[in-house]
Amino acid sequence: MVERFKRSRSLRKVKVKVPGGSTVVHYRRRKPKGAKCGNCSATLKGIPRERPIKMTKMAKTKKRPERPYGGNLCSRCMRSLIVERVRSQ
Numbered sequence: 001m002v003e004r005f006k007r008s009r010s011l012r013k014v015k016v017k018v019p020g021g022s023t024v025v026h027y028r029r030r031k032p033k034g035a036k037c038g039n040c041s042a043t044l045k046g047i048p049r050e051r052p053i054k055m056t057k058m059a060k061t062k063k064r065p066e067r068p069y070g071g072n073l074c075s076r077c078m079r080s081l082i083v084e085r086v087r088s089q
């Protein structure tokens with residue numbers, strides 16, 4: 001029987017082949033949920049699902065799409081917001 005905290009489903013099991021040739025089970029932390037749109041709460045595309053420590057090491061251009069409101073709004077909400085702003089002027 002493995003240690004008590006490893007029996008929890010909060011850790012995921014990964015089968016890893018070790019240099020000796022055998023396959024062992026490693027326990028890793030799960031990935032966080034995907035980023036959501038601030039307006040319609042749809043899951044944002046182009047944003048990696050990684051743990052915060054890995055996100056800090058990642059380049060800024062790999063963390064969100066390079067457009068206005070990239071990483072905050074989905075493309076549809078961004079378009080409608082810009083159209084709304086132009087029409088209200």
Ligand SMILES: [Zn+2]
Pocket residue numbers: 037038039040041042073074075076077078
């Ligand atoms: Zn949206």
